[in-house]
Amino acid sequence: MDALRLLGGLTRGTMRRRLPGDAKLAVGMGLLGVAIAAYEHFTQQQKGAPQGATPPGPPPSGPPPVPGAPQAPSGPHVTPPSLPNAERQAVTLIRAMAAAAAADGAIDAEERARILARLDGSGLGAEERAFLDRELTTPPRLDEILKDVGSAELAEQVYAVSLLTIRLDTDAERAYLRDLARRLALEPAAVARLHQMIGVALP
Numbered sequence: 001m002d003a004l005r006l007l008g009g010l011t012r013g014t015m016r017r018r019l020p021g022d023a024k025l026a027v028g029m030g031l032l033g034v035a036i037a038a039y040e041h042f043t044q045q046q047k048g049a050p051q052g053a054t055p056p057g058p059p060p061s062g063p064p065p066v067p068g069a070p071q072a073p074s075g076p077h078v079t080p081p082s083l084p085n086a087e088r089q090a091v092t093l094i095r096a097m098a099a100a101a102a103a104d105g106a107i108d109a110e111e112r113a114r115i116l117a118r119l120d121g122s123g124l125g126a127e128e129r130a131f132l133d134r135e136l137t138t139p140p141r142l143d144e145i146l147k148d149v150g151s152a153e154l155a156e157q158v159y160a161v162s163l164l165t166i167r168l169d170t171d172a173e174r175a176y177l178r179d180l181a182r183r184l185a186l187e188p189a190a191v192a193r194l195h196q197m198i199g200v201a202l203p
Contacts, residue, residue, distance in 0.1 A: 003090035006128040007032070008039025009119060010097055011164060030153050031089050032160065043123060092148045093161045094132065095140045100162035102139035103176035112136045146183055155184040160194050174203035 011032060101107050101115075115136065119129055149155050162180055166173050181191050195202050 001127040001131055002038070002124075003087045003094065003128075003131075004031075004035045004038045005042050006119075006124055006132065007090040007093055007161075008035035008037070008042075009124055009128075010094065010132075011036060011161065012039060030157055031086060031093070032157055034086060035090055035093075088148070089154055092145060092154070093157060095135055096145050096158045097161050097165045098132075098135040098139045099142055099145055100165040100176065100180075101136065103166055104170045104172045107136050107139065142180065142183065149184065155186060156190060156194060159184055159186060159191065160198065163194060163198050163200055168200065168203055177203055 098107075101111070107115075112133070116129060116133060119132060145158065149158055159177075159180060162177065166177060168174055168177065192202060
């Protein structure tokens, strides 16, 4: 599974809100920018590939896989330690999106099918789709996500992808976002900056 490409596909419009161009330049200086670049490179390769051909993926970011070693999450909320750091962080951000999507109670079958249908249209493979389906079916708890957030930069990006995912049209979603900012220890100025970049008013 390519978690970076999956994250790029999600932030480019598979979830409820698309990352605007100016926010891409600002937030995307970190892992989000890498993910979007990987996804856009992948989609450009697809467009240029002959019909029926499988376009090559980006060069591997780590050592070649060892037969029998875990290469991607095999179930909900499990991140094998063998994944490169960027891939592990991408998994954390994808899980943050799944948790945010369920902030108003649960992700019903219709919404899950709609998200997965958009992912199908993005050209990503069955492995990415299966992983996202597992996460949406059993969204992670916020505690499970927070234990994997080890830097201020990743904390901001967890908040950013959550804001991209959530509609903010219910009290439950507004409360979730306020609690997320508090538990990520984000300063009010940082929260305001992220809302401004993504184009969403503060709750």
